[in-house]
Amino acid sequence: MPPRQSSDISRGKVAVTDVYASMRASILEGEIAPGTRINIDAVARSLGVSQTPVREVLQRLEGDNLVVYSPGRGYSTTPLLGLPELRSLFEFRLLVEPWAARAAAVDRLANPAAALERELASFRDTMKADKDLRQDLVAHDTRFHDTILAASGNPVVRHAFAQTHCHLHTFRLYPADVDGAITVAEHSAVREAIEACDPEQAEAAMTMHIRNSFDRFAQAFAGELAPLEDTGAPRKRIIK
């Protein structure tokens, strides 16, 4: 089940589609502070729809781990990922993605090398036009990894990976722009190994890519969040 079939957009549930896009963007862009409670009435009125589609969207966003539901309190936005959560996420990626890269590096029609090359070429073009890369980089990264997962031939693994919404959450963490060149280089290495039908190399390249990616995020953590820990009021006493 890839995030959402575009079939939802075609017909039926028109309001839900719009509201979903709007609310997801609001959360990802940080317009709603992490941990804030969401007023269904206010959202419904501000978007010019009734409460019903808003409730349905909140249900869906709960599946994306962008909001949480508390039984008497309604919905709140989830706090940003901490370093432990980020580590858990990338440990999971290390479990499934190198396996998928290995599975995709076969001499069959399922080999996704051509699709990956198209994706990379398309993104290289986008990079030249120096618009805000952030959105495009995340979109490219999402498609690149999903293509490999799809080529693994295991829809359960692909779905489980998609459900983590790792790109969604990392994007939410770091709206700051990052260097797309490094990512492209690592992606290229993965693609070449897959094209060469070299499972060992594909697995290794993917493993390296994920480890490096995590390291980059972790460094950003150290740089950005260390000062925050200082500002936090030190807990004087645990008891009483």
Add this chain to the structure above:
Amino acid sequence: MPPRQSSDISRGKVAVTDVYASMRASILEGEIAPGTRINIDAVARSLGVSQTPVREVLQRLEGDNLVVYSPGRGYSTTPLLGLPELRSLFEFRLLVEPWAARAAAVDRLANPAAALERELASFRDTMKADKDLRQDLVAHDTRFHDTILAASGNPVVRHAFAQTHCHLHTFRLYPADVDGAITVAEHSAVREAIEACDPEQAEAAMTMHIRNSFDRFAQAFAGELAPLEDTGAPRKRIIK
């Protein structure tokens, strides 16, 4: 996110909780044939609630892969798992569960051996009272595997595994009773390796358990579905 926190039951969304349990049971028991369209009106009236909570429940069931939504047609029950889907599911389990068993076999407080022993003892008691084991076996299996996943210390992996709802779907496939003794024996082997803090052995035992489990299911497939293939009209010509 384990299936559903009991916090939902405490307060708030009373109707939703009841409707969810009722509809899930109906689908799992096969009272609604796989692939059938679900009439929201009819369900709401038969359960004595309005359409609103029914719609919310259907959203949730879609997340469980028990129903699918088609844009103009509403919701239908998903077809039963085929052998390829079952294989994909167990391949995924082979990716994460042996890893989790290895991670759980450590000399720390996180070691789940005691909890596993309690779970096994409890189920052995249940087995003596020869009620319908089906429900209880699935419940035990769910708890046993989730305990190990939880002890792995990686909530992302645990959540991804829980989201597959593998026990839900396998139960739906085979309402026929199976022998619980084999399962208990294999579970015990896993538990002992974890208690002994032997990662290699724990990983091996879990791998063996999953492979055996799949083989048992696959055999049931061969026995049940082979005649069905015979009845299917053989495709004489592909073209025209």
Add this chain to the structure above:
DNA sequence: TTATTGAAATTCATATAGGAAATCACCCCC
């Protein structure tokens, strides 16, 4: 100044109703 209690107001969860789209049957036409 702080903690507590009460009531008012907000907000959630569900029920009910109405407009729109799709399905199905029937009929007409080829």
Add this chain to the structure above:
DNA sequence: GGGGGTGATTTCCTATATGAATTTCAATAA
């Protein structure tokens, strides 16, 4: 006899309203 079009019915999707629970704010007492 077969295929396409039209109307009625069903069903879905959204809107509005109501009861219940919780939160908040203010006032009072310690």
